[in-house]
Amino acid sequence: MTLARLSGATLGYGAGAVLSDLSLTLDPGERLVLLGRSGVGKTTLLAHLHDQMTGAGQRVALVPQDHALVPQLSVLRNVLMGRLDDHGALYNLRSFIAPRARQRAEVTALLADLALEGLADRPVAALSGGQKQRVALARGLYRGGTVMLGDEPVSAVDETQGPLLMDLIAARFATAVVALHDVGLARRFGTRLLGLRDGRILFDAAPGAVEDAQMAALYAD
Numbered sequence: 001m002t003l004a005r006l007s008g009a010t011l012g013y014g015a016g017a018v019l020s021d022l023s024l025t026l027d028p029g030e031r032l033v034l035l036g037r038s039g040v041g042k043t044t045l046l047a048h049l050h051d052q053m054t055g056a057g058q059r060v061a062l063v064p065q066d067h068a069l070v071p072q073l074s075v076l077r078n079v080l081m082g083r084l085d086d087h088g089a090l091y092n093l094r095s096f097i098a099p100r101a102r103q104r105a106e107v108t109a110l111l112a113d114l115a116l117e118g119l120a121d122r123p124v125a126a127l128s129g130g131q132k133q134r135v136a137l138a139r140g141l142y143r144g145g146t147v148m149l150g151d152e153p154v155s156a157v158d159e160t161q162g163p164l165l166m167d168l169i170a171a172r173f174a175t176a177v178v179a180l181h182d183v184g185l186a187r188r189f190g191t192r193l194l195g196l197r198d199g200r201i202l203f204d205a206a207p208g209a210v211e212d213a214q215m216a217a218l219y220a221d
């Protein structure tokens with residue numbers, strides 16, 4: 001069963017096209033990495049895939065580029081937001097006032113996986129950039145689902161942590177679509193690399209089939 005399909009699609013804002021004549025499918029088990037220069041349309045494509053899959057009833061875990069965290073609230077409460085839409089307003093209100101022991105235990109285990117142990121009760125505003133990014137990732141992992149959509153989900157962490165976090169995503173989600181700027185990480189994580197340039201697909205192939213020259217052409221001036 002195909003999870004998402006675009007067939008000659010044009011994506012953009014208002015009258016302006018960002019990506020044109022876009023055709024691709026996403027199948028279960030694929031780890032698709034979106035590559036291309038800043039502003040080429042990676043976020044635009046992720047947003048479209050998100051709308052298409054959630055519209056079809058798929059459960060999608062989204063890790064947006066700007067993290068979309070609530071700075072005044074604790075790490076624990078931000079992570080719990082990953083499952084807000086699983087419950088009614090009263091349940092959520094109670095969780096926010098006094099998180100349940102089971103919720104705290106689940107989130108504490110997740111935070112340990114992300115090297116965030118001991119930070120559950122700290123306001124997000126008092127975290128470093130890399131810590132905030134890992135909280136956004138924790139919220140996505142806590143949500144779970146058929147597919148993870150990540151917009152530069154490890155851009156603010158160091159180069160040792162980045163691959164470990166991508167391994168965690170691969171272990172928890174059968175399918176993922178992730179925008180990355182680190183080509184080495186993309187080759188390591190992806191089962192398929194989608195290179196976007198000048199509003200179109202430059203390549204869409206397994207990492208082993210994408211030559212260094214093609215990769216260089218993706219970013220060349």
Ligand SMILES: Nc1ncnc2c1ncn2[C@@H]1O[C@H](COP(=O)(O)OP(=O)(O)OP(=O)(O)O)[C@@H](O)[C@H]1O
Pocket residue numbers: 013018036037038039040041042043044045065
């Ligand atoms: N809400 C919006 N309204 C109008 N134009 C937008 C909007 N969001 C993005 N754009 C434009 O669409 C183009 C693609 O943006 P997008 O964020 O998808 O690129 P990106 O590849 O994700 O970039 P980056 O790597 O810098 O995150 C850019 O020219 C951007 O200015």
